[in-house]
Amino acid sequence: QWMFRSLDMDLYEADDQPSCEASDPTQTEDPPSKKLKLETLQAGDDGGTETLTANAEPKVQSEICVACLGVLQDFCDQSYTTQVIIEVLFIFPKLHQSYILLLDNFMLITPGVKIQSGFEVSVGFTHAETDGDCHFLYVATTCSDCFKPTKNKASVFTRMAVVKALEKISDQKFLSNYPCPPVHPATRCTPLDTTLLHASVFIAGRYNKFSRELPQTPWVIDGERRMEGSVEELIAGPLLSSFRADGFNFSSSGREDVDVRTLGNGRPFAMELLNPHRARFNKAEIRQLQETINTSSDKIRVRDLQIVTREAMGRMKEGEEEKTKTYSALIWTKKPITHTDLDFIKNIKELKVDQKTPLRVLHRRPLAVRQRVIHSMSASFLDTHHFKLQLHTQAGTYIKEFVHGDFGRTKPNLCALMDSEVDILELDVESVDVDWPPAVPE
């Protein structure tokens, strides 16, 4: 809903009704110059010199509104609208441009009302004529960094990117690159198919991984599946069918390698279920779902399964630097060892470690040095060439590289500390010290 209150009688008359027809006849008497300005605008001239008589009739042919491109003019009658809540999408530059114009002249009360709903009806419109309108934002150097070229998306001008750029650009710069008032469109927009969408449901929990041959996410190289199954697919399976969802996005507080087990309370995860046709589940039903997942495979286990909000998803990633994890590793040493050789390990506290990006992930991560802290360690002797090492470290520490040194690119490392070539044979995550999601009593 738009409401205009005129503060300065420059362009339009005071009008309580939402209206898109600029040629609305005024109720009160107005000086001739006012009508003149009105018609100058209608003709599409900004400050044109054509003189029109004060009594000239407004144009009869309907003008396409420069702000809504015809949506509110032609697509709002009963036959087009439905009775459910409609979310209408505008192409932004037109909206923004009018907003500036109106800010100068009117006190504008919030355009559009964001409605929260579990079910969304999208009525979209396309207007080829104005598709290129926002392109000037890319050229304007102050906000060209908002547009990141990705191979996946068809166009770099996504709604998010345009909104960001519009926030960045100054009013003056905007107005110097884009006509104000805007050029009248020659054509009205055309409607797209109406789409219906169920709002996503977010489900969180903690998972254990008991297999050393299970990746967290599907392992695919060149379109070929390298290893069957994955943690996310095992969890998603029963959820997708119960919620009757079209797909999912899996997110977790960190990851473990294929050959690493996740023990203890497990690792927090959250899953967005897309377009769920059934979204309401009570606690008992969720508990049942958890049981189903747990009986479906002995490779994983899920606990504390619960429905959460979208905001909760962000909680997992927050505090990633501050959180800690504990690990247990099976270490092999080249040099034969005795019990006493391991004594020094329990005395190491708050060891700062500089880790260059490990070579095994360097192909897909930027080259950098990360400083991490190993809070404490302890060791248990097994035999002359093996011992068990427990570590309590800052989140983000690469344990395997701390043990073997990654060609000396992690310093200090266990090889150097023990003055012997050492290697890690097995690794387990014993705990992920994040206190979210809240525990669900069994």
Next chain:
Amino acid sequence: CVFAMEEADKTAPSVTDRYYTRWYKTDMKGKPCEDHCILQHSNRICLITLAETHPILQNGRKIKNINYKISDGCSRLNNKVSGKSKRGGQFLTEFAPLCRITCTDNMEYTVFSCIRGRLLEVNEDILKHPDLLLEKPSTDGYIAVILPKLEESKSITNGLLTREQYEEVVSKRTSQQQEPC
């Protein structure tokens, strides 16, 4: 899993054995025995190292100087990469020099790239501790890290020898009683 361990440690495959394939370039640029060993990770990243038969590692030689400045306009130390796609890294071809090493007996050797790819980093630790290169040439004493182009990751080894082929070349040298390098 304590059980497999006792046997495992005799033939315990090292990190290099488990994740890297060894490739060799012998007699680089025709210079006898100047052998390079390229460690290729399964993710296509390559480490350039001196092979165990390289002259620098023979006869108790000591290193006087390692210089990454290969010409007036180019120092490998100036190599800077940024971002996931490692933009800015110097692109190398097979015969691009990485560094020049001078030994205390005044013998000078050039270490070459051996493969095509983007230079990610050179080992600066060996500048401070040249002995690393002598004591651990295949691990901490590596020379450089190179990222081949995705399309070329398989073809870069076309001009290189496998471990078996390398061992054949080496044994031929001994049997022909060539001058020890």
